[in-house]
Amino acid sequence: MVGQALFILTAGITLLMALGVVLARNLFHAALFLVGAFFGIAVLFILLEAEFLGAAQIIIYIGAIATLIVFAIMLSRHVMGKEAGAYNRNWYFALAGVVFFFLLLGWLLIKMPFNLVTAEVPADAIAQIGQGFVGHYVVPFEVASVLLLVALIGAIMLARER
Amino acid sequence: MTVPLSWYLIFATALFSIGFFGVLARRNAIAVLMGVELMLNAVNVNLVAFWRYLTPTDLSGQIFVVFVFAVAAAEAAVGLALMISIYRTRKSINVDELNELKL
Amino acid sequence: MDLRAIGESFIAWLEGLGIPQGWVLLINWILGALIILGIALLMALALIWLERKIAGRIQDRLGPNRVGPFGLIQPIADALKLLTKEDITPADADRITYNLAPAIAVFHVLMLFVVIPFADKVVGANINVGILYLMAFGALGTMAMLMAGWSSRNKYALLGGFRVVAQLFSYEIPIALVMMIPVLLVGSMNLNEIARGQGSLAGLGWYVWIMPAAFLLYFVAALAEGERAPFDLLEAESEIVAGYNIEYSAMKFAWFYLAFFLNTWILSAIATTLFLGGWQGPFVDQVPALGVVYFFLKTLIMFLAFAWVRATFPRLRIDQMMAFCWKVLVPMALALLLGSAIVVKMGTELNLPGVVTNGLMLVMNIVIVLVTLSLLGRYTRTLHETKNKRLFSPELPRL
């Protein structure tokens, strides 16, 4: 019961925050809502017994990505003046499409059978994740690091003044 | 585990849809980027939930989430750099003014 | 006497009253949180007094001396003054964000208290990813200051906010890298385990002896993370008046002030846990409660060191500050992490005795410090060889 209550509370707040992200006219507020949503997701990870991911979620999404976005907004604040509207012309199509998509997918997911497995999370989960990175998944891991390097260089090249 | 798997899935779907709406409807490119981040997070929730409920002993689900983190970080960095670059040339980062994607 | 036992007997007592288990846990959590909160707030008052007094003495002044014996009541008087001041919110400010910012600032520091092991197993939450948790909530502070800077609608505040991002982001990287080194050695991210791992050899097992370079690096980066001189550029009074909190007054300002001091204390506590053996000390095995004493003593010493640096060093220029991070600390931290990983792996692969591994680690640290110093020395020499002898003139080659 407590678990369900916690889930409903967290998930509800997270969804409200997410709605705030897409609805807020002020970009800075949207970014703050984004931080809230990320935080809620981190809590959900911890509820799912993935503490490592919860902490990593906060470090990466709130500590890095959200702050980066806020920084970008602050840098470009004078463009953000009172503009015609936050949404483009066919936002109602988008809304209809998204709602339809949500209902359809949600219905499908409820219908779909899953082979649930009840087992404890291994005690050395973090160690296993680490082993996975340098063992089974070393190639994707290396590729991801190369991707980050390339993104770093690319971002610098794109953003620098010529 | 008292919370059924489907709750998580519905939650992730909702989050995904909200993010997708942001991507589709917002005019400001940074807002679009935020929508993309929400969508990525929805995927992460799904991955973790599937891991916890379907294969709790095999940690591949968590590992994939970390890869998504890496991709999201790269995407955010490049996306924001692009916006700065676009702003410099076009003095605007409204997505509906960027209509070069046609013949 | 075991502090742990008190908690357990308390729980048993609650359960004896017939309260369901979930509620017992909840009550326990709330009580624990309140205890930590109380300790933190009380401590902050003492720390404020201490820092001001020490800074005064170092600078050949008396420091606070009017209110109470040795000015001991001064912080309380200050707090009362701040409470009674008018709470001003700028008319153009973004009200919710503006009010939320100081709360988050304090909140993130208090959250950090949760995982600090005050004595063996006396931890708010003994979680497996303690170090990651520290980094995670450490990053939240940036958010609070950004919010404060942006919502004030003041150009100095905004500039301060920019500096926060630039500085805290940059210094987070070397500090995170260095915090990984004890993790490598212990093989766990649990802070209690890390403190326990330093128990060998009667104090010689502290990581500050094994990896002095890492400790030094942590100390320097922590100065910047704690926004303390010489890295207090985000509130540099002479440049941007007071930075992100310029528009804050009264109690809201007090909260930022509180967060600042608690943050320094937390950084000292982390240094203690990671490098100074945490709660380790003589007879701690027999009398676990002694651990608390040792812990607070060591943290106090670290805090004094921070205060000492603050009172002595002049402020850096912002480009020097950034260059120092990216061109000195980050490469050094990377080298240290890599070297440590190699040494640890060598130790396990070749089945070396612990002493040899530790010795190798020490040698590796010393070599890295020497290399860093020699590179810095070479740079300084080029400074001296140029015609303009002013050390930090802008025409000189960048670091």
Added chain:
Amino acid sequence: MHDYPFVFNLTWLIPLPTALAFFAIIFFTNPKKRLSSNVAIGAVIIAWILSWAVAFAFFLKPELTEHPFDLHVPWLPMGEIAFHMGVAVDAVTAGMLFMVGFVLTMIFIYSSGYMTFPGHLDPKQYPEAAKEGLDPRYSRFFAYISLFATGMLGLVVADNLLMLFIFWEIMGLCSYLLIGFWFDKSYPDPNQITPKQAGLKAFLTTRVGDVLFMMGLIFLFIHAGTLNFQAIFANVEFMEELAAATVTLPVFGAVSWAVLISILIFWGAIGKSAQFPLHVWLPDAMEGPTPVSALIHAATMVSAGVYLIVRMAPLFAASSHGVNGAMTFVAFIGAFTALFAATIGVAQKDIKKVLAYSTISQLGYMFAALGIGAWVAAIIHLLVHAFFKALLFLGSGSVIHGVEHGHHHVHEHGHGHDDEHGHEEYFDPQDMFNMGGLLKRMPITGWTFIAGALSLSAFPFITAGFWSKDEILAHAWDGGHMAVYWTLAIGAFLTAFYTFRQVFLTFFGKPRTEAAEHAPESVRAMTWPLIGLAFFAIFGGFVAVPKSFPVFGKIFSDFMIKLMEMQGEFYPFLHVAPAEFHWTPAIISMTLALSGIVVAWLVYGWKPLEAGQPDPLKRWLGPVYTVLEKKYYFDEFYHLIAVRPTLWLASFFARFDRGVIDRIVNWVGAFGRWLAATLRKWFDEYVIDGAVNGVGLVTTWTGAVVRLIQTGQAQTYLLILLLSVAVLLLLIPLR
């Protein structure tokens, strides 16, 4: 676990010293030229000692052929499968290590003397290097060849195809870098290829083969799940399955997988070993410094192609169980190239180009041998050829160096004052017609070169080349491959002819230019390697004399043949029975070789050419000579099929446009004017205006509809994407 000599555990160290030398030179010793060359030479000597230690340890225990050594560690796990990294030693590896280690060392030492300040650079531009008398990029050269040595040694010891491929590509890169080493060199004749272009040409041409090779590699990996040689060859059933399973290709119909993979892999060898039709890069690769030509384009890299096929021979042989496609293909390409390149070699003027074509031709011999199943003979010819070809190249380098020095000498002391440095007529120090009589001037170079030439033209009994080539011919005769036999035999005649044409033109007669008259003998760093290589070029064959050969079979040893035969027996599908001795082919081939030498003497040696006299062959062969001199117009042919059609098509369309379209347009225009004039009144108002407006309206309507979709905005497209996905999702429950 078999008991291996301890030194085998050090095999993985062999490619390491030179790799370290590469980094050391690049990062640290680059400014100090002599130090750099010493580092490189030191490294290669360590590698040499290690490789000989391994090689001799193997030679001393021939029974190890039954248990090839394989040491590997997991490297890249990819899901369930992990790529391994490791080293293997069998008889072939040992033989290659023996050859490569020695030849590399000789060439490194030779290079330290050879890389003096090059003639095409302006000393004023590089005052320091000119003062030292060394190439301005001397250190870089040693870095490159060190990396190259790493590639070659690594390729030889690699125990799997992936590693082999990686080292193969490292060598390709080095080859590109080294051919274009003098990238700032240019010629007065714009049609002459410059080093820069030659490097690109080599790189791009070999790329064609490498891509196909990689495809073969991937196919093999898909089927076998591993690329380890031993693992693949130990699994006989798998190979038989592979040979039996077929795949249907568009043009060729059903092909056995083994054949397909073999042929794809063979294309890699075709590119690397410059076989027809990808041979065009090798002669132009002679633009690189001569030690490079010797190192890469004679002794080691090009023979890597042969080595690859030797390694993969069981796969090729497996395919011959079903359809005998792969082997025939190899034999055909090899034999054809052997003859084809030999004929071109006859008419070349450039001393190095002759050797280049000779290399192509000799590699063709080896492939032909592999194609007819003479595995052992191919390996032995590979080893022997490396020695004498490296010798010949280094000798030619010494000659060029001498002539160049002579040229400078003449200019400085003779009539230097009336000749502006920049305006002098271009002098080609590589043209054999600018030489003559050099034997007196450069005795060591001359005699060692002649030793190499004898070996190349298979002078009977005393040269290593005779024994290895005779072995191939004997196999061809014995196996009844008459076409191959005769092609190769004629090739042997031509080989002897052009080799001695070269010798007579270069070393005998009178000097035809002043430069040749003043050419000095080269420094000792260059002559000693020549002597060392000459030793093996002559005597190396005495460990590979077939027992069945009369008289000599009793005197000399057949150690190498026996060793390789034992190794061959170990691998499945290889039939390594020694060839029967027949008098006919032996006498034919000996006669042909000797007559080649004699004809060369009659044409060039009896009456030496005078200065400025054209090649007498030109008179006798007439147009054929021109065709040969122009290399069968192969470059022109590729130009023709790739470049010309494009140009032709363009001009055709241009003409079509002017002649046909324009005329139609004009006619329509005239007609329209006439029509308009007559029907303007009503037609214009109702029909034309109506049509125009109608078209406009239709366009507007369509545009209005289409515009809704094609906004050019990413968001709209995403919306459509979302709706499409939703529709697709809808199909799941409706299914």
